[in-house]
Amino acid sequence: MADSAKWYVVHTYSGYENTVKATIEKHVENRNMHDLIHEVKIPLETVTEITDNGPKTVERKVFPGYVLVKMVMTDETWHLVRNVRGATGFVGSGNKAIPLTEEEIAALGVEKREVVVSYQVGDTVKITDGALESFLGTVEEIDLDHSKVRVVVSMFGRETPVELELDQVELIQQ
Structure with missing residues (x-):
């Protein structure tokens, strides 16, 4: 049953996001519906605001009016x-709620998928997917926050940096 659980977006009155979240969680607890409603989230971002008193870190809603x-x-x-x-x-359209797609979930950063990489900066890797499949290159930079890796590939006698997804390259055993 957990496989059929999907992320849905609920529209709320502005400023009621926390109330709606708390109420849904309370209903789930009271009615013992943990198997049907898994998680309720309000996407937040941490922002540093510069005020007269100096910098202040605050959490701001990414999508005000949505849960x-x-x-x-x-x-x-x-x-x-x-x-x-x-x-x-x-x-959604009319009374039909439309779930978020896998791409939308990844773009929103709602669910973090941890990718464990077996390579590090300076390693020789083989590109396993995309236009440069089977090319060899050297890892120049790994950006775990954005799931990207920059690989320097030698093409036509020139060093060319290429940005790829973390799972598009694999370590060459030497």
Whole structure:
């Protein structure tokens, strides 16, 4: 049943995001619906604001007026979330809630997928996917936050830096 749980976007009145989140979590607890509603999130970003008193770090909502809910869509869960005070409905067409795609989830950073890399800066790697498949190169930079790796590949006698996904390269055993 956990496989059918998807992320849905719930539209709320502005400023009611925390109330809607807390209310949904309370209903899940009271009705023992942990198997149907898995997670409720409000995407936040940490921002440093410069004020008269110096820099101040604050958390700001990335999407004011929206709450993300990972749930199995049933009539019961739809009604529970839809009837929460402060929630105006699901994002979708008409009364049909449309779940987020895997790409949207990755772009929003809702679910962190940890990629363990077996290579480091300076290692020789082989490109396993994309236009430069089977080319060899040297790792110049690894950006874990954006899941990117920069590899310097020798093409036509010139060193060319190429940015790839972390899983598009593999370490060459020497």
